[in-house]
Amino acid sequence: MPGHYGIAERNILSVSSPVATQVLHATGIAYAAKLRRTEQVAITYLGEGSSNQGDFHEALNFAGIHKLPVVFVVENNGYAISVPMSLQSAVEDIAVRGAGYGMPGVICDGADVLDCYRAGKEAIDRARSGVGPTLIEAKVTRMTAHSSDDQQTKYRSSEELEAEKDARSAAALPRPAAGGGDPG
Numbered sequence: 001m002p003g004h005y006g007i008a009e010r011n012i013l014s015v016s017s018p019v020a021t022q023v024l025h026a027t028g029i030a031y032a033a034k035l036r037r038t039e040q041v042a043i044t045y046l047g048e049g050s051s052n053q054g055d056f057h058e059a060l061n062f063a064g065i066h067k068l069p070v071v072f073v074v075e076n077n078g079y080a081i082s083v084p085m086s087l088q089s090a091v092e093d094i095a096v097r098g099a100g101y102g103m104p105g106v107i108c109d110g111a112d113v114l115d116c117y118r119a120g121k122e123a124i125d126r127a128r129s130g131v132g133p134t135l136i137e138a139k140v141t142r143m144t145a146h147s148s149d150d151q152q153t154k155y156r157s158s159e160e161l162e163a164e165k166d167a168r169s170a171a172a173l174p175r176p177a178a179g180g181g182d183p184g
């Protein structure tokens, strides 16, 4: 599929459609990096809905036991297709799950690039120094319905959609560059 590309020479693995499988792949790659002493760090991304799959929990458990150089980033947009957070998870923040696997759970603002950089850098430095994995939860706004086949007005109230409108349009608009340059 169009989004299923990888770049082998840059160590970017292909995306795949079954959600959460990549969490185990990243953990296995981090295990290999540790055994081979390459000083590489694996980083993998998933949605909050995918963090309810067994793969996520097995991967974090193994990574926590072996203190692997891996960073797990959960992009929490509040929905897994039509299923809201309240029906997916008994806890409001996915980050708290890190404690169950012996790793820090860090929340960052997924709409703030500097906050994401800070959280990512700290986690990567931690992994590279041999201390172990980190779970990052980036709180994000869902920009659109799940896909062009999905009519989200069927399961989201107009009040809820209206409340997110400012965040959606702010993220969609180019921001003026500091110093008044052309944002390009």
Ligand SMILES: Cc1ncc(C[n+]2csc(CCOP(=O)(O)OP(=O)(O)O)c2C)c(N)n1
Binding pocket: 017, 018, 019, 020, 046, 047, 048, 049, 050, 051, 075, 077, 079, 080, 081, 146
């Ligand atoms: C193993 C598996 N089960 C079900 C699906 C169907 N599916 C595709 S996306 C999705 C929801 C994912 O939600 P989330 O992880 O929160 O990611 P988001 O789309 O919100 O970014 C589901 C259930 C799938 N692709 N793979």
Ligand SMILES: [Mg+2]
Binding pocket: 047, 048, 049, 075, 076, 077, 078, 079, 080, 081
């Ligand atoms: Mg989601």
